[in-house]
Amino acid sequence: xxxxxxxxxxxxxxxxxxxxxxxxxxxxxxxxxxxxxxxxxxxxxxxxxxxxxxxxxxxxxxxxxxxxxxxxxxxxxxxxxxxxxxxxxxxxxxxxxxxxxxxxxxxxxxxxxxxxxxxxxxxxxxxxxxxxxxxxxxxxxxxxxxxxxxxxxxxxxxxxxxxxxxxxxxxxxxxxxxxxxxxxxxxxxxxxxxxxxxxxxxxxxxxxxxxxxxxxxxxxxxxxxxxxxxxxxxxxxxxxxxxxxxxxxxxxxxxxxxxxxxxxxxxxxxxxxxxxxxxxxxxxxxxxxxxxxxxxxxxxxxxxxxxxxxxxxxxxxxxxxxxxxxxxxxxxxxxxxxxxxxxxxxxxxxxxxxxxxxxxxxxxxxxxxxxxxxxxxxxxxxxxxxxxxxxxxxxxxx
Numbered sequence: 001x002x003x004x005x006x007x008x009x010x011x012x013x014x015x016x017x018x019x020x021x022x023x024x025x026x027x028x029x030x031x032x033x034x035x036x037x038x039x040x041x042x043x044x045x046x047x048x049x050x051x052x053x054x055x056x057x058x059x060x061x062x063x064x065x066x067x068x069x070x071x072x073x074x075x076x077x078x079x080x081x082x083x084x085x086x087x088x089x090x091x092x093x094x095x096x097x098x099x100x101x102x103x104x105x106x107x108x109x110x111x112x113x114x115x116x117x118x119x120x121x122x123x124x125x126x127x128x129x130x131x132x133x134x135x136x137x138x139x140x141x142x143x144x145x146x147x148x149x150x151x152x153x154x155x156x157x158x159x160x161x162x163x164x165x166x167x168x169x170x171x172x173x174x175x176x177x178x179x180x181x182x183x184x185x186x187x188x189x190x191x192x193x194x195x196x197x198x199x200x201x202x203x204x205x206x207x208x209x210x211x212x213x214x215x216x217x218x219x220x221x222x223x224x225x226x227x228x229x230x231x232x233x234x235x236x237x238x239x240x241x242x243x244x245x246x247x248x249x250x251x252x253x254x255x256x257x258x259x260x261x262x263x264x265x266x267x268x269x270x271x272x273x274x275x276x277x278x279x280x281x282x283x284x285x286x287x288x289x290x291x292x293x294x295x296x297x298x299x300x301x302x303x304x305x306x307x308x309x310x311x312x313x314x315x316x317x318x319x320x321x322x323x324x325x326x327x328x329x330x331x332x333x334x335x336x337x338x339x340x341x342x343x344x345x346x347x348x349x350x351x352x353x354x355x356x357x358x359x360x361x362x363x364x365x366x367x368x369x370x371x372x373x374x375x376x377x378x379x380x381x382x383x384x385x386x387x388x389x390x391x392x393x394x395x396x397x398x
Contacts, residue, residue: 013076020084024049033085033264035366037216040123040172046087047120056089057118061102064114075308082260092124092168093117096248097177100195104236104244113197125173125200127164127222128245134166135383137179138189138242142224144180144196151231154238158182158196160204160227166380170207170220173200183239195241197233198224212376214352214369249382258330259304266296266337272363273344283344296337303329321394324387331377331384338371 005013021029028042050056051065058074060066069077081088088094098117101109116122133140142162150157160180170176178196186192198205204227210219236244270293273283283289303326310323341363342349348364349371358365378384392398 009072009076012073013080016077016080017084019053019055020081020086023053024084024086028087029085032087033268034362035370037218038087043087043090043172044120044123047089047093050086050089051119057094057098059095060098060114060118064102064110065118071308075304079260079263079304082258083264085261085264088258089118090120090123092126092177093120093122096126097124097197100177100235100244100248103247104195106232108232109197109235123169123172123174125167125170125176125222127167127176127178127198129166130163131165134379135386137245138193140179140181140193142178142180143184144182144194144229146182146231147228155231157231158229158234160196160198160224160229162224164222164224165219166210167207167220167222168218168380170200170222171209171217173207176200176205176222177235179241179245182241186239190242192239193241193245194238195235195244196229197235198227198229202227202229204228212373214372216369216373218373258334259300259307262303262330262334262337263300265341266293266300268363269293269337269341269344276344292340296333296340299329299333299336303333321390324382324390325395327381328384328387328391331374331381334377335371335374338367338374342367342371 024046028038028046031038031042047056054065054067055077057065058067058069058077062068067073078088094117098114101113101117105113113122117124127142128137128140130140130142140162142160142164144158144160146156147159148156158180160178162180164176164178167173167176176198178198179193180196181192182194183192200207200222204225206223206225208221208223209217210221212218235241270284273289273293275282277283277285284293306322306326306329310326345364345367348360349367351358351360351365352368354360354365356362382390
């Protein structure tokens, strides 16, 4: 089964494919295709190329750099970008804090933050999870208290104390958007939470690295000790941050199911399987191996159709409930494909610590670290256990 495109959409796909394969530098695309960690400079260079062409934040309002595309065109843009191994625009900027500011922020906040956010002049970090508030995010304790010495009522600045953890790429961050508790006496824990923008160069902000199981430095702990934040950095209404967080997480769950990149990795694996058998024979001659590829290809097609449905029905700050299905199944398929790659690599997958001078192909040396790294996929963006609860409640009505 293949999706049938109109002539107009087919031309749009060709335009996107040409741009992504010719305008983004080949070394960046090769690094993405090989599964290597990108430098900050590579992320910034790629996103600025996209932004200059009006392709960085198509889902934003047109006045702030968005494009008046159909949901299908946005899907094609995203899929072709991943297919070409182009780094997607930084999710913290493009699909998380940017849409929140565009939807709920003040005019001053929009003018101040949206242009540099789209161009990656500001690198945003996400300050949601805490040591005792991950999947149960509403249990967060990082507190922001008004300082009456700086003004009265809503004009008073905040003083923030607490900790955030698993802050992805926080070592690069310029600003961090945080959920903070502003009313500890709220009747429900989802209430009394606000959405605050914090300059990470502020006195009292400390970032500490966390080394992952694959040996990489991708996530961090962030500590706030008497950090002063201007009242003007509060997004929307005080104590309404939970509503904004749900809006943001709906966007995030769409982004954490990368259909295009998962299809690309699976296609690469299939190409390798053709010559990975004994004596250069094809592993695809094994019916069990061939069936495994066929199952994953069919599952990815179903995921793609789910992604189209989510994008088409998400509006007014209320993501389609199927975004939880997309997050759940999308991350499961990422993990399944990474496991298949490890199996194809066989004993060579144990050589993850081998130097670049090793005679083993790079993909075999990257197979196990990629597999280990993607264990996180079923946790971030709302754990898959939580997604099952959401699906049961909002879709199945249980």
